[in-house]
Amino acid sequence: MKLLIKILLLVPLLFFEVSAQQTVISGVVMSFETKPLKKTNISLLDFSSEKLIKSVEADKNGNYTIQFDEKGLFYLQFSGVDHNPRKVFLYILQPENIKLNVQLAGYKFPDTINTSLIIGDFNNFDFETAVEMKKETNGTFTFETITDSKTFAYEILGVEKSGRSINGTQSDYFEYDGGGDFKSIINVKNKKVKIIFDPAKLNRSASYSIVSFDRDNIFNQKMFLAFDAMETRAKQYENYMASASVTLYPVFDWSQHARILEKQITEEQFPEVKKLLLLSYLQLAVFGVKEILPSTAQLAFKEIEPSSILWSINPSFLSLAYSLGFVTEEQNYLDRVLTENKSDDVKAFVLYLKFSQHYFGNELDKAKLIKEKLLEEYPESKWTDIVKKSNLSAKLEKDYILPDFSVKSLIDTNQSYSNKTFEGKYLLIDFWASWSQECRDGMELLHKVYEKYHKNGLEILSISFDLKSEDVAVFRNGQWAMPWNHAFVKDGLNSGLAKTFQVSVIPWLILVDPNGKILGISPELSGENLLSTLGEVFPE
Template sequence: MKTILVAIFALFMFVANLHSTVLKGKITGHDGKAISMSHVFRSWNFQQFDIVKADKNGAFEIPLTEHGTVEFTFCGLNHLPKIVSFEVLDSTKPIEINVQLQYYVYDKDVTELSIIGGFNDYDFEKAVAMTNIGDGKFTYKLDNFSSDTLKYQVLGMVNRPEARSINGTHADYYALDGGGDYYSVLVSPSRNFEITFDTSKLKYVESVAKVTFVDEIYSKQYALSAKLNALEQSSRMHFSKAIQTQSMDKVPEPFLALSKEYLDLIAAQDMIESKDKATIAYMRYLSHLSYYEELPKVTLTPVLDMIKRTPAESDKIQNFGYELFGIAKHQGIAAHEYDYLLAIIEKNPNREFAAELLNTLIGHTIRTTDEETGLKLYKRIIEEFPNVEATKRARQEYDPNRAMQVGRKIPDFKFKSLDNPDQIISPETLKGKYVLIDLWATWCGPCIMEMENLHETYQAFKDKGFEILSISVDPIASRVVGFRNGKWKMPWLNVWSEGQFESEAAKIFEVTGIPRFVLINPDSEIIAVDTIRGEGLKAKLAELLN
């Protein structure tokens, strides 16, 4: 019996090894040497999995059990974490990688620092100021803490390439946090703590992260990712600038010139997986171009080739399904692409993805081709996907009986003013003016991009019978207060609705995404929903108020 069990176990291990491999290598610091503490972990949706601590030489080994795209975060004490994603091409062959991390870029001549820790649930909004005692030293004293062990991080020392909470210079030991940085940990039997952050203990060095795969195939793949990331950053920069300046009539030549770089990169790939990866990035670029009024002539051949070789039931479609609508604007959804989309919706095993795709097709059809067909598709999502999130949003946006429609009265609501809690804002208090209702949040990039236009519009028309009501769906009201203490003062009516996308405001105004703009007339009738902003809003108000 024992012999049989051993044989079965050996067979199990043999089969398991046929379907799994490892990622192994070294993590080093900016100077090429091992770091006193470093880790690698799987990262997905802001969560950590399979955390592995590197040994004293920086060596690590972490299991890989599947094909497809994987993402790992490499991190080390006093260094910026490095996220590396790649496609696992052979699940039986070990993959070797060496990662040299970039040292923190510390700010110089800092006069203010704050601290978070177990005493305030590591909440950035509740960060406590440290005391500047001179000579580059900052202190924080905490008495009668609930435990004899305290984890903490410091804010304000690292702000490039983005603001980060980092470990302090004062610690008994360190522990990994949830984002690839580290906590300083202190132990005090008395439960009284006095923390000192000493900038003289920091190193100010210039460095860059380096990622090296030993296998040439993975090295080429990573080089492709780096090139695509650079192209996508350039594409986003051009697109963001166009939105900020409201110059969406014609694609600027430097932006259009990126198309050749994408096409050359696609043509240079000798592996189908790499060719598809570059093609999907090209589709995202075409989606940006599709927002311009004057659509340029573009080449769709690599996209159509990828579609032909990808069956409707393939899980790969989840990587580019939504981008199909971007390319559709360049040619219209031809019969083949329309049938392909319907086949995905019918055959793809990921039913939530299929519902999301159907919801997007409904909107595209209603706005660009045929409202009657779009409403038939709406009926289909209600019947075939009754209980998924996409259907909930479809009901809010396309239900023939929805409240947010031009010509209808705005639903009743009552919200307290953030500036005066005794002031209740309702449709009744807004009567007699044209009012732009702006649903937004401080974390929403497109919302922030509208701020300049909103301020200009408000200044131009505030004395002519125009008002703005901004309704925040932030997690907490204090974020709105803090935001308004910065560059954008928002000197109009401001309220906060608790519950984010489940808030009262989100339900009343049928919010499926932000920003959402609703323009009402002096009789509280809706005259525009999401179709008017920027220069278009100014022109409409000039027409109405002058």
């Protein structure tokens, strides 16, 4: 009996010992109105790949607990029926107990829904083959089919503003779809299925998500807020770039962002939070913000170790190592990243940077070696995919003949532009996109060039790498008319044309003489260099 008592006394101690080696996150998930959701999923995702590590469901009152052994960067994704999912950024340095409560925002719908699409068991939930539902006179949408199964699972497309699939208004129960939303499941009777989607039943109340850490979890709260601010700035910047209205720029008071971050960096006591704030400062530098202090940007490379996992948040920030003076013969920060960092994505990006330096410096033999290394060690990386498209054998440089090409005119769809179109004329090919700030910044110079030299026989062909051709027309209705030749190429930097002309960044300029010989090519045509080159071609 005494032995049994001793064993029972040890059980809590053993449990505590196991739990102490794990991170335990618990809390409550509710709607914006603080009501329990019909069904809730909480998924732990790897930060870089967003692959699922562990998943749990909340109980009927919204309570949840998730335990895991892993350390590093993660998303904890909260998903609920009738609600948009919410990802919470986590940086786990050591096992800990975290209290985290979340209120989810409802889906957002247009005022009027005119069409509704359905996906489901019948098409393996394939978005490409979604079926349009029949609109009834009472405002509902219907879909009918026959199945031998006892249940029918489906989701609705084309009604939520973000374009995501959502659960329907008719369900017997719900099943998580693994992507942040839920399938509606109905029980089938007599093999007949009739789905009714009723927009009148949608919850249209205004709402937003709320993430609350317990006051004891100050570090996690600060990391989340710093990362969330980065995400918000990235979305604002993306929306600005997608808009053609340059009058939107004043909305982004980048100097205010910079001053706030500088103050936060100076005052922050948690070293890892300070590093994330420094990354945020580099984000502004990548945006091309002119109000940043070089000394503060340089501090990022001094305080964030080459081995830091934080670089995986956005490896492209490492490109600033060149302009900030951290790539020298004495000490090459990027070389240390390659040997010390454990993130494959980070190391692949550094190799991509080195490849680009050799490639655009016409050191093709060195570029080839790095390309082979990327293909061998990081074959699945997106950076390797970009490098794959580079042409290391064909010469595209000054004094070589421009490769053959043909693109359709955006102005006259019956017309195409090719080498033959511009025979006997000087041609400036401009690869660009309206979403690129660098391209926008170069508009004044291009207009100055066209106004000065078009009468002397210079033609400009701007080839857009925008997401859609309509973006070009919208942009040209703004400040910059671009009164010259225009074409649009689908897939942009991933297109065959980009590969032929070895374009991996924009803006990218190529100047060609009347015989098709290349007189100059980016980056040597950047900025004022373009004016000086044209000054030699067209002496006054």
